[in-house]
Amino acid sequence: SASASSSPSSPPTQNYTCPSHLYTIQIFSSDPLIIYIPQFLTPSEASHLESISTGHFQSSEIADQTGAQHHASTRTSRSTSLLSDPVVSCIEERALAFQGYDIPRSRLEPLQAVQYSLSEEYRPHTDWFTSAAQTRPEVGGNRATSFFVYVSASADIVGGGTQFPLLEAPRDEKWCGVVNCDAGWDEGVTFRPIARNAVFWRNMVDAPGAKGKGKGEKVGDRRTLHAGLPVQRGRKLGMNIWTREGALDGVYRSA
Numbered sequence: 001s002a003s004a005s006s007s008p009s010s011p012p013t014q015n016y017t018c019p020s021h022l023y024t025i026q027i028f029s030s031d032p033l034i035i036y037i038p039q040f041l042t043p044s045e046a047s048h049l050e051s052i053s054t055g056h057f058q059s060s061e062i063a064d065q066t067g068a069q070h071h072a073s074t075r076t077s078r079s080t081s082l083l084s085d086p087v088v089s090c091i092e093e094r095a096l097a098f099q100g101y102d103i104p105r106s107r108l109e110p111l112q113a114v115q116y117s118l119s120e121e122y123r124p125h126t127d128w129f130t131s132a133a134q135t136r137p138e139v140g141g142n143r144a145t146s147f148f149v150y151v152s153a154s155a156d157i158v159g160g161g162t163q164f165p166l167l168e169a170p171r172d173e174k175w176c177g178v179v180n181c182d183a184g185w186d187e188g189v190t191f192r193p194i195a196r197n198a199v200f201w202r203n204m205v206d207a208p209g210a211k212g213k214g215k216g217e218k219v220g221d222r223r224t225l226h227a228g229l230p231v232q233r234g235r236k237l238g239m240n241i242w243t244r245e246g247a248l249d250g251v252y253r254s255a
């Protein structure tokens, strides 16, 4: 079978069976919901993502209030959308299954790889949008959830963590393996860029006064504000997995 023997640089194309996932999970916060996921990617998936994204990176853009994409000094990394292939597809399936099996694939944006070299960063932002132009029904409404996956990080990396400035630092030092506990208490929470691990969070919460079991109107959760801190040494490759509230039209999907 192609699954066991495929080398990282040659994407398996036939008879590829998704590997059993190796991840474990740890709830970091229940409100807002933030889950830390060690080993979200297998080693060969990480190498595969590295190889299919290499050479495709372009300066990252951000969307303005009208939905138009622009380069901006607030996001200096380089990124690329990943075309779905058997390995990418398994990662997509895993991200959907993680969220309870009931989310159709049509709600996933194309996976986005993000490359940071020296001094590159993504300043504080939310992944959810505030303007109607960016949350049109064609694009599936707003971003319900986010995974930020650390695909790889050079051995010498300094900086490059993901900081949530509005969250409270964890009290238990058991978190210090994955969270930078050297940061000040007023700096919130910074997850370290540890290869193959991921952070998952929910972006949208029930609107104040909304009734019913999660069926009502949702609004973006400001507490999910976060930043990709500048890489001070080395390099980092990350990946965004965004699930919309509804289905994206076919032209906005990867497959």
Ligand SMILES: O=C(O)CCC(=O)C(=O)O
Binding pocket: 114, 122, 127, 148, 160, 161, 162, 163, 226, 227, 228, 229, 238, 240
């Ligand atoms: O690089 C990071 O740690 C976070 C990146 C991020 O938040 C994004 O691309 O939306």
Ligand SMILES: [Fe+2]
Binding pocket: 125, 126, 127, 226
């Ligand atoms: Fe983000």
